[in-house]
Amino acid sequence: MFHIYMESSHMFVYNLALSWARAPAACLNFNCMLILLPVCRNLLSFLRGSIQFCSRTAARQLDRNLTFHKLVAYMIAFHTAVHIIAHLFNFEFFMDAQLNRNSSFLPFVLSEIGTDDNASFLNPIRSNETNPTIVMFTTIAGVTGVVITLALILIITSSMEVIRRSYFEVFWYTHHLFIIFFIGLVFHGYGRIVRGQTAGSQQTNKPHLCADRFEDWGKNESDCAVPEFAGNPPGTWKWVLGPMILYVCERLVRIYRSHQKVVITKVVMHPSKTLELQMRKKGFHMEVGQYVFIQCPSVSRHEWHPFTLTSAPEEDYFSAHIRIVGDWTQALYEACGGDKTETQEAWKLPKYETGRMGDGPFGTASEDVFRYEVVMLVGAGIGVTPFASILKSVWYKRIQNNQEVFTKKIYFYWLCPETEAFEWFADLLQSLERQMAEKDVANFLSYNIYLTRWKETEAAHFRVHHEAENDPITGLKQKTLYGKPNWDNEFTNIASKHPGTKVGVFLCGPPQLGKSLEKQCLSHTEGDVKFIFNKENF
Amino acid sequence: MGKIEWAMWANEQALASGLILLAGGIVGVAGQFRGWEFAAYAVAAGVFVCLLEYPRSKRAKGTSVERSGQYCFTVCVKAFGPLTRNYYVRAFLHAAICVPGGFMLATVLGCVCLGIASLIYLAAAIRGEHWEPILPRKDVRKPVAESIKNPPQNPPPRPPPETRRKQAKDLEGAAYDNPSSVTDD
Numbered sequence: 001m002f003h004i005y006m007e008s009s010h011m012f013v014y015n016l017a018l019s020w021a022r023a024p025a026a027c028l029n030f031n032c033m034l035i036l037l038p039v040c041r042n043l044l045s046f047l048r049g050s051i052q053f054c055s056r057t058a059a060r061q062l063d064r065n066l067t068f069h070k071l072v073a074y075m076i077a078f079h080t081a082v083h084i085i086a087h088l089f090n091f092e093f094f095m096d097a098q099l100n101r102n103s104s105f106l107p108f109v110l111s112e113i114g115t116d117d118n119a120s121f122l123n124p125i126r127s128n129e130t131n132p133t134i135v136m137f138t139t140i141a142g143v144t145g146v147v148i149t150l151a152l153i154l155i156i157t158s159s160m161e162v163i164r165r166s167y168f169e170v171f172w173y174t175h176h177l178f179i180i181f182f183i184g185l186v187f188h189g190y191g192r193i194v195r196g197q198t199a200g201s202q203q204t205n206k207p208h209l210c211a212d213r214f215e216d217w218g219k220n221e222s223d224c225a226v227p228e229f230a231g232n233p234p235g236t237w238k239w240v241l242g243p244m245i246l247y248v249c250e251r252l253v254r255i256y257r258s259h260q261k262v263v264i265t266k267v268v269m270h271p272s273k274t275l276e277l278q279m280r281k282k283g284f285h286m287e288v289g290q291y292v293f294i295q296c297p298s299v300s301r302h303e304w305h306p307f308t309l310t311s312a313p314e315e316d317y318f319s320a321h322i323r324i325v326g327d328w329t330q331a332l333y334e335a336c337g338g339d340k341t342e343t344q345e346a347w348k349l350p351k352y353e354t355g356r357m358g359d360g361p362f363g364t365a366s367e368d369v370f371r372y373e374v375v376m377l378v379g380a381g382i383g384v385t386p387f388a389s390i391l392k393s394v395w396y397k398r399i400q401n402n403q404e405v406f407t408k409k410i411y412f413y414w415l416c417p418e419t420e421a422f423e424w425f426a427d428l429l430q431s432l433e434r435q436m437a438e439k440d441v442a443n444f445l446s447y448n449i450y451l452t453r454w455k456e457t458e459a460a461h462f463r464v465h466h467e468a469e470n471d472p473i474t475g476l477k478q479k480t481l482y483g484k485p486n487w488d489n490e491f492t493n494i495a496s497k498h499p500g501t502k503v504g505v506f507l508c509g510p511p512q513l514g515k516s517l518e519k520q521c522l523s524h525t526e527g528d529v530k531f532i533f534n535k536e537n538f
Numbered sequence: 539m540g541k542i543e544w545a546m547w548a549n550e551q552a553l554a555s556g557l558i559l560l561a562g563g564i565v566g567v568a569g570q571f572r573g574w575e576f577a578a579y580a581v582a583a584g585v586f587v588c589l590l591e592y593p594r595s596k597r598a599k600g601t602s603v604e605r606s607g608q609y610c611f612t613v614c615v616k617a618f619g620p621l622t623r624n625y626y627v628r629a630f631l632h633a634a635i636c637v638p639g640g641f642m643l644a645t646v647l648g649c650v651c652l653g654i655a656s657l658i659y660l661a662a663a664i665r666g667e668h669w670e671p672i673l674p675r676k677d678v679r680k681p682v683a684e685s686i687k688n689p690p691q692n693p694p695p696r697p698p699p700e701t702r703r704k705q706a707k708d709l710e711g712a713a714y715d716n717p718s719s720v721t722d723d
Binding site for chain 2: 085091133150156
């Protein structure tokens with residue numbers, strides 16, 4: 001890139017500012033091509049499904065799509081900054097060239113070229129009665145540049161974690177400024193403001209011979225004609241057109257899928273503000289641990305919220321357990337008649353038969369659970385939901401259908417700060433426990449529940465009932481443990497009980513827990529036991 | 539759009555604008571561009587805006603996440619009382635600060651970004667939001683129970699020496715009724 005520009009005469013004498021601007025521009029072309037790809041969810045789901053037959057490791061990389069998207073975004077921001085700063089210097093030099101009206105100053109001489117025909121000029125600043133700011137607002141490149149940079153800055157500030165986690169709608173709607181960003185980006189080069197010496201002119205005025213003899217250009221004795229310049233054609237569209245088309249297809253697929261009718265068959269109110277929706281959709285097929293986006297038009301026409309599926313593929317409906325924590329979930333709860341005490345007839349529930357739409361399912365790491373012989377499942381708080389689906393599926397396969405499952409042993413760890421809010425899950429564990437005892441396969445699933453926070457008054461109750469057969473909190477035979485698990489011990493135990501196996505570790509929970517589990521996996525992978533860490537998050 | 543506190547987004551936008559204004563100003567001064575005086579102003583204005591916007595406000599609803607090391611800034615900003623508490627003042631202040639940035643190419647971007655931040659602050663002010671400092675909570679110690687404050691003045695009543703010796707051999711015989719009352723009447 002620099003080599004080409006060294007040949008054109010304005011680079012020979014001016015400065016490297018234009019190269020400094022063109023280099024990040026090339027990187028920006030590349031990055032803007034990449035940034036749309038990780039958010040094509042349906043495409044990624046499809047790729048994940050196909051690649052899995054070749055290499056599961058490769059397929060797992062696709063779980064990190066959001067991290068990749070953010071990384072590319074940071075690169076775009078960085079390159080934009082370098083690009084703008086370089087152009088600031090560039091404009092200064094171009095302006096200098098017009099203001100310093102001295103015939104023995106090459107930049108001025110070059111700027112004078114093309115003043116008559118207004119075609120073969122080099123300096124985009126055409127007169128000395130202007131200033132860089134005015135020039136910027138009167139050129140296509142300048143205006144598009146300002147607009148897309150503003151769009152980028154607004155996208156970035158509304159994507160900060162604080163805003164994203166608290167006010168998702170602001171983040172989501174502002175992020176759609178990317179449409180303006182891409183349109184502006186494609187038109188950014190349309191004014192052909194970056195100019196280089198034409199090929200024809202390079203024969204009559206060879207820069208390396210004629211650059212110093214600029215006072216003699218065009219004169220009869222010299223063999224240097226006056227050079228001619230033309231603008232370079234815009235090139236960004238070649239990079240971004242493909243991904244833009246892919247993304248448009250992605251959105252169309254989402255719209256199509258979302259129009260398929262979803263029918264609510266049952267609504268269950270669980271204690272502690274948890275709503276379970278059981279739904280049916282024609283042609284719906286899911287795997288364990290996948291998630292769907294749900295929209296309820298009577299609540300909000302434009303909001304789609306992701307929820308992990310808590311039903312197993314073997315069931316004839318799909319369900320999601322939704323915690324009432326924000327406006328949308330609260331409104332959904334009320335629309336389902338949650339605030340009314342008497343039972344509601346199904347046909348009275350608002351708008352469900354015609355309006356409810358679901359988009360998905362989308363795959364995440366949990367699908368891999370059944371590929372491991374020994375599995376550690378760790379769920380923290382609400383993160384336990386994907387495991388509901390997995391455990392139910394395990395039960396159906398192993399116990400009801402008596403299928404041969406590759407997975408021989410599951411260690412389940414559930415960390416929660418409070419006893420309420422997950423009674424529905426405790427119920428699931430209770431019924432699993434009962435059924436496993438009946439079929440005499442109690443050793444298949446070993447679960448540990450850790451209560452990480454408790455009140456003083458409760459603690460006294462636990463102490464007194466310590467010897468009871470069933471746990472005072474969950475009613476399960478397996479006692480609840482208090483505090484956080486000692487992961488070192490747990491991993492060592494499992495490693496010693498299952499030598500020579502690959503143990504899959506699956507986490508749905510906070511990132512700090514993920515980091516510590518990842519470390520444990522690495523440190524305990526020795527000899528023939530391998531711990532392989534899989535993380536899921538939204 | 540739900541119960542969004544616009545001030546949170548305005549704060550992020552204003553902080554970003556302060557940094558952009560600062561960067562533009564540094565470039566303008568370092569490159570000795572024409573109009574570098576505006577760039578010098580932008581450096582000062584950028585630093586001021588960053589200092590003002592660094593401490594996050596406490597949220598009206600929900601948990602507030604502090605920026606690291608923001609405590610000293612919180613104290614300084616809090617010292618200005620209603621000037622920093624009120625978002626109308628901030629909106630107009632940012633609008634005023636951003637104007638000189640528009641006169642030079644290097645600082646134009648910072649100017650426009652700060653203008654946008656000013657508009658979002660105006661929206662926040664119209665909705666009645668205001669800045670609250672995030673201060674460390676003082677733990678309220680549970681009131682100590684009354685009986686602990688009054689330690690016993692007298693030693694516990696003990697049986698006479700003969701009875702004490704008997705205690706070691708014969709527990710039944712050692713039991714005796716205390717002549718003085720042991721309750722705190």
